[in-house]
Amino acid sequence: MIFLKRVRYNRLYCNHYIDCIISMAQLSDRQIVHMDLDCFFVSVSRLLHPELNNKPVIVGGGERGVVAACSYETRRYGVHSAMPIRQAKRLCPEAVIIRGDYDAYSSHSDMVNEIISEKVPLYERSSIDEFYIDFTGMDRFFGSYKFATELRQCIIRETGLPISFGMSANKTVSKVATDEVKPNNQMKVDSGEEKFFLAPLSVRKIPMVGEKTYTLLRSMGVEKVKTVQEMPVELMENVLGENGVSIWKKSNGIDPSPVEPYHEQKSMSTEETFEQDTIDVQRMKHILIAMTEKLCFRLRSERKLTACVAVKIRYSNFDTHTMQCRIPYTSCDHTLIKYVKELFEKLFHRRLLIRLIGVKFSHLIGGGHQINLFEDSEEIINLYQAMDKMRLRYGEDKIQRAAALSFSLRGFNPFNGLSKSPVGKQTRDTLLLADGDVKTSAPDNTEI
Numbered sequence: 407m408i409f410l411k412r413v414r415y416n417r418l419y420c421n422h423y424i425d426c427i428i429s430m431a432q433l434s435d436r437q438i439v440h441m442d443l444d445c446f447f448v449s450v451s452r453l454l455h456p457e458l459n460n461k462p463v464i465v466g467g468g469e470r471g472v473v474a475a476c477s478y479e480t481r482r483y484g485v486h487s488a489m490p491i492r493q494a495k496r497l498c499p500e501a502v503i504i505r506g507d508y509d510a511y512s513s514h515s516d517m518v519n520e521i522i523s524e525k526v527p528l529y530e531r532s533s534i535d536e537f538y539i540d541f542t543g544m545d546r547f548f549g550s551y552k553f554a555t556e557l558r559q560c561i562i563r564e565t566g567l568p569i570s571f572g573m574s575a576n577k578t579v580s581k582v583a584t585d586e587v588k589p590n591n592q593m594k595v596d597s598g599e600e601k602f603f604l605a606p607l608s609v610r611k612i613p614m615v616g617e618k619t620y621t622l623l624r625s626m627g628v629e630k631v632k633t634v635q636e637m638p639v640e641l642m643e644n645v646l647g648e649n650g651v652s653i654w655k656k657s658n659g660i661d662p663s664p665v666e667p668y669h670e671q672k673s674m675s676t677e678e679t680f681e682q683d684t685i686d687v688q689r690m691k692h693i694l695i696a697m698t699e700k701l702c703f704r705l706r707s708e709r710k711l712t713a714c715v716a717v718k719i720r721y722s723n724f725d726t727h728t729m730q731c732r733i734p735y736t737s738c739d740h741t742l743i744k745y746v747k748e749l750f751e752k753l754f755h756r757r758l759l760i761r762l763i764g765v766k767f768s769h770l771i772g773g774g775h776q777i778n779l780f781e782d783s784e785e786i787i788n789l790y791q792a793m794d795k796m797r798l799r800y801g802e803d804k805i806q807r808a809a810a811l812s813f814s815l816r817g818f819n820p821f822n823g824l825s826k827s828p829v830g831k832q833t834r835d836t837l838l839l840a841d842g843d844v845k846t847s848a849p850d851n852t853e854i
């Protein structure tokens with residue numbers, strides 16, 4: 407038995423080890439840059455309101471909200487993102503608390519995106535203020551580090567925003583490097599030096615390690631990355647499963663993930679063609695609620711917010727009407743359902759039979775941990791996170807609003823466990839990408 411265990415252990419260890427050696431050999435000549443705008447929301451706010459310069463600044467919602475971003479001056483007092491505003495105020499009473507301006511953040515992020523897209527062939531926009539750029543192969547013509555330095559200077563010059571970068575052979579090490587040199591700085595970790603660079607750092611610096619994992623690792627006596635590097639991968643797997651293996655690889659400076667080319671998603675929508683045309687207003691409202699819930703879950707899963715909501719109706723004579731409104735950035739069901747219902751009430755006035763209804767969200771932007779930049783409260787964030795966790799774990803259809811229940815688009819009632827036939831004869835979900843590509847769940851011959 408002991409012998410078998412040892413064989414299994416050796417095989418597992420060898421597999422990972424061989425894996426790592428192959429990855430390292432193949433990927434060590436990559437040149438990946440991680441660029442991160444420093445304290446982005448605060449920097450943009452300071453650009454627009456110079457009186458905030460050199461003052462401790464917190465961007466967030468009202469009294470019951472959470473910190474969306476905070477300046478370095480406040481971080482010294484222990485303030486950090488996602489902390490309740492009340493607690494942040496206690497820690498740093500002199501902080502100036504401002505409401506964010508998401509449109510300004512969005513347009514400044516677009517400016518940076520445009521500069522990068524003009525100068526490099528392959529990059530990934532991983533959030534509103536972070537970019538990965540693949541400089542592999544450019545060494546032959548320029549020096550990659552020199553090129554990245556010039557690009558950073560160009561961004562600072564043209565936007566007035568401080569930005570930092572880390573450069574290495576992979577995304578993880580570059581991201582950690584950026585964090586180490588912030589604010590307003592840059593560094594390169596040479597190929598082969600990744601393990602030495604990571605070793606003295608806290609294990610919390612590894613991008614996958616959140617609060618819970620960190621606490622668990624601390625309870626095992628693991629504080630520095632070096633300890634993980636020296637641990638057998640099997641131990642990490644036993645404690646943390648697949649995640650443990652990933653953390654072990656990242657701690658050893660191994661991350662083969664590629665820079666994913668950036669495609670801006672402009673909108674997401676869903677619509678329903680009824681089995682039989684209807685005039686039942688209540689029923690249609692319930693279906694719209696179910697549709698909005700479904701799209702909101704998709705927004706939050708993709709860490710996005712919307713700033714424009716539209717409702718579409720098609721009468722039985724094929725007359726089609728759409729109405730939309732601009733709203734503050736959000737991904738909250740309860741906020742968006744309110745707008746969807748209002749739009750539907752304004753739109754549906756002819757008392758004719760309806761053939762199709764639809765909901766569309768556009769003006770999408772990556773929102774990080776935010777759900778609603780200006781209305782976030784701890785309770786709301788916790789509620790949505792708990793609901794989404796249940797959906798991810800047990801299926802999207804296992805939790806939904808009571809109003810949407812009887813007309814579920816998902817064909818399942820969680821209270822009696824029975825499957826129901828879908829509402830309409832055809833549901834069509836669409837994702838519109840900026841380059842004109844359309845991803846749709848139904849064939850194109852559906853009448854739209």
Ligand SMILES: [Mg+2]
Pocket residue numbers: 442443444445446535536
């Ligand atoms: Mg940043």
